[in-house]
Amino acid sequence: MLLKTRELFLMQRTQMINALRGHLAEYGIVAAQGASNVNKLEAFVLERDKDDLPQTMRNMCIRLFDHLRILDWQIDDLTSRIETAARNDETARRLMTIPGIGPMCAMAITTLAPPRESFRKGRDFAAWAGLTPKQHSTGGKTRLGRTSKMGQRDIRRLLILGAMSVIQSVERKGGAPEGSWLDRMLKRKPKLLVAVALANKLARMAWALMKNEDVYRVQLAA
Helix, strand or coil, rough: CCHHHHHHHHHHHHHHHHHHHHHCCCCCCCCCCHHHHHHHHHHHHHCCCCCCCHHHHHHHHHHHHHHHHHHHHHHHHHHHHHHHHHCCCHHHHHCCCCCCHHHHHHHHCCCCCCCHHCCHHEHHHHHHCCCEEEEEEEEEEEEEEECCCCHHHHHHHHHHHHHHHHHHHHHHHHCCCCCCHHHHHHCCCHHHHHHHHHHHHHHHHHHHHHHHHCCCCHHHHH
C-alpha cells in the first residue's frame, strides 16, 4: 500500500506540473524541465505584473503550487516510511546488497512479487517481470526485440531505473572494467538496451538471493 500510494502521488505531481507548464506557457512563462525547476515557475508567477498575468490565473496557479507542496511532503514522508520498512525487512536488506537495487525496488520485489517458490529459476522470475526480450527471426537469424510487457510493471520499471543508475555510476568512474560484460555491452548496444539487459541480470540475482537467503558478493560489471 505504501508503494502504490507513493506511486499515485508521484503521478499526480507530474500531472499537476505538466498542467502548470501548459497554462503558464500561454503567457510566456517557461522554465527548464524537471520537478526541481517548479520553484522557478512559482517565482515567475509571483513576480509577474498583473497586466501580464490575470489575477484569476495567478490565484489558480498559487493554489496548484500550494497543493504541490503538500504532495511533496506526502511523497517524502512515504519515501521515509518505505526506507524504514526496507531496513527492517530481512529479505529487503539482502536485496539491497545488489548494486542498483535500493529500498523502493527491494520493497517492491518483497511485497509485490509472488513467492520465490513460484519460479524454478532466476530466468523465470526475470520473464515474469517482463525483462526477457521477445525473439523474432529475419532471414533465418534470431534477433532479440523489445522486452515483453508481461509481469509486474512497478518492479520492471524500478529494476530498469536501478540498472541505469549502475551504468551512470560506472560512467562517472571512467567506465566498466575493460573486457567485462558491461564494458562489451556498452560498446555495442544503445544505453537503454543495456539497461534492460542489466535489469534482467538484477532480477536473476534478486531471485537467487531470495532462494538461497544470501547476500550479493560478485562484481556486477564482470
